[in-house]
């Protein structure tokens with residue numbers, strides 16, 4: 001099958017998923033039911049979230065997708081006549097279309113969930129083999145976003161080889177990001193875009209493209225089958241790791257993995273380090289801040305995952321940070337922030353406990369450069385941004401500029417003209433976010 005490679009590469013550009021009206025151009029902003037409620041969902045909870053997105057001012061900040069995750073349908077099977085998945089009449093008495101109408105009436109968009117297998121992760125009917133039927137139903141119901149999971153895959157449709165995802169437990173060994181002792185690794189030069197996993201995701205991509213509705217396509221294959229290679233040609237975002245949990249250790253682990261994938265992120269296609277846990281578990285305020293700042297800087301889809309009717313004001317404030325959201329949605333620059341220095345570690349060190357600490361990225365919409373400084377340690381530390389080290393300031397620095405206008409993105413305070421460097425004391429797992437503007 002290797003002979004397919006050259007023709008695939010020729011087609012790669014034509015394959016790219018480009019949506020009308022700028023849908024999927026900037027990373028998605030929204031809310032999803034899973035991290036808040038798991039399987040315990042109904043129309044009331046979805047519509048409460050939608051109303052809160054409006055009431056809390058999140059809609060005016062750009063949050064727009066209200067996404068229903070797993071467990072929305074009748075578990076026992078499809079409609080015998082139409083072959084469609086049946087919305088659970090107890091949870092969704094007006095169907096998904098009834099919820100969609102009300103979400104649309106609020107000026108928001110509705111998302112749904114399925115899997116590239118025969119069942120979802122919670123065991124409900126999924127779309128493998130029914131891609132066109134399901135895409136048509138979703139379009140007819142008024143769905144605007146599909147999260148497509150990787151559960152329920154029949155054994156004859158699993159991949160021939162195993163791809164090393166750094167955090168998986170498939171026998172790979174990844175203390176530093178290097179995979180060893182994988183018994184069924186692909187031969188050198190293997191083209192993962194021809195894997196059965198890629199094919200399962202492309203079937204739904206084609207089905208979504210064939211319906212008369214723009215549906216943002218969010219791949220959730222947990223980073224498997226080298227999805228970074230074919231994700232952008234297939235969907236608008238693709239999960240690059242296993243699931244997030246509301247613990248700092250897991251957030252740091254995923255941030256470390258995604259920090260090496262920033263070259264894959266740009267308009268219309270983003271590696272997805274999973275939905276937000278801001279407001280959940282035992283995350284400290286500092287950890288909530290750092291989680292949100294890193295996800296925004298990496299231009300991850302920012303999908304809130306906490307109950308909004310009971311959200312703490314301090315968590316809402318984090319999710320509402322206009323500087324980070326402006327950077328994230330910048331209409332003129334698609335690339336995310338990149339680490340410019342690892343800090344705690346030597347540059348390019350793969351360390352699940354201590355991800356890169358110094359990040360920067362250009363943002364015309366901010367009139368400057370976003371600079372993020374993270375303390376990955378468990379004790380209070382000083383982190384210092386030296387202007388001469390920040391790539392976006394290099395030219396001005398070389399031309400003799402030593403002072404730059406700085407704003408603290410958390411307090412909103414104008415720190416004035418700061419010369420040479422800006423140092424800050426940061427508690428465990430806390431983050432500083434600066435907007436560095438013109439020289440002064």
Ligand SMILES: *[C@@H]1O[C@H](CO)[C@@H](O)[C@H](O)[C@H]1NC(C)=O
Nearest residue numbers: 118129154155156157158196
């Ligand atoms: C996989 O197995 C199922 C039965 O379990 C069968 O219906 C299907 O055609 C098989 N698919 C392929 C690609 O062999």
Ligand SMILES: *[C@@H]1O[C@H](CO)[C@@H](O)[C@H](O)[C@H]1NC(C)=O
Nearest residue numbers: 174175176177178179180350
């Ligand atoms: C990763 O660690 C292994 C085992 O210690 C070592 O052999 C390998 O060279 C390391 N790779 C990198 C890229 O540091």
Ligand SMILES: *[C@@H]1O[C@H](CO)[C@@H](O)[C@H](O)[C@H]1NC(C)=O
Nearest residue numbers: 171172173174175180181182
């Ligand atoms: C890899 O396999 C070799 C040979 O079986 C073994 O000695 C080594 O401990 C394994 N490494 C890891 C990290 O499991």
Ligand SMILES: *[C@@H]1O[C@H](CO)[C@@H](O)[C@H](O)[C@H]1NC(C)=O
Nearest residue numbers: 139140142210211212213214
């Ligand atoms: C596609 O949808 C639009 C908007 O709902 C509608 O105006 C148009 O007639 C539809 N086109 C087809 C071919 O069904």
Ligand SMILES: *[C@@H]1O[C@H](CO)[C@@H](O)[C@H](O)[C@H]1NC(C)=O
Nearest residue numbers: 016232264265266267268269
């Ligand atoms: C992803 O595809 C889109 C649409 O073709 C393109 O604009 C973008 O640059 C691609 N991303 C990367 C990182 O190549």
Ligand SMILES: *[C@@H]1O[C@H](CO)[C@@H](O)[C@H](O)[C@H]1NC(C)=O
Nearest residue numbers: 246247248249281282283284
């Ligand atoms: C949160 O829980 C994890 C796992 O039990 C624990 O390791 C961690 O220290 C806790 N963090 C805080 C801030 O309590």
Ligand SMILES: *[C@@H]1O[C@H](CO)[C@@H](O)[C@H](O)[C@H]1NC(C)=O
Nearest residue numbers: 323326364365366367368435
């Ligand atoms: C950027 O500059 C423009 C023009 O001076 C101004 O309208 C806009 O508010 C500034 N944006 C920010 C985020 O400071």
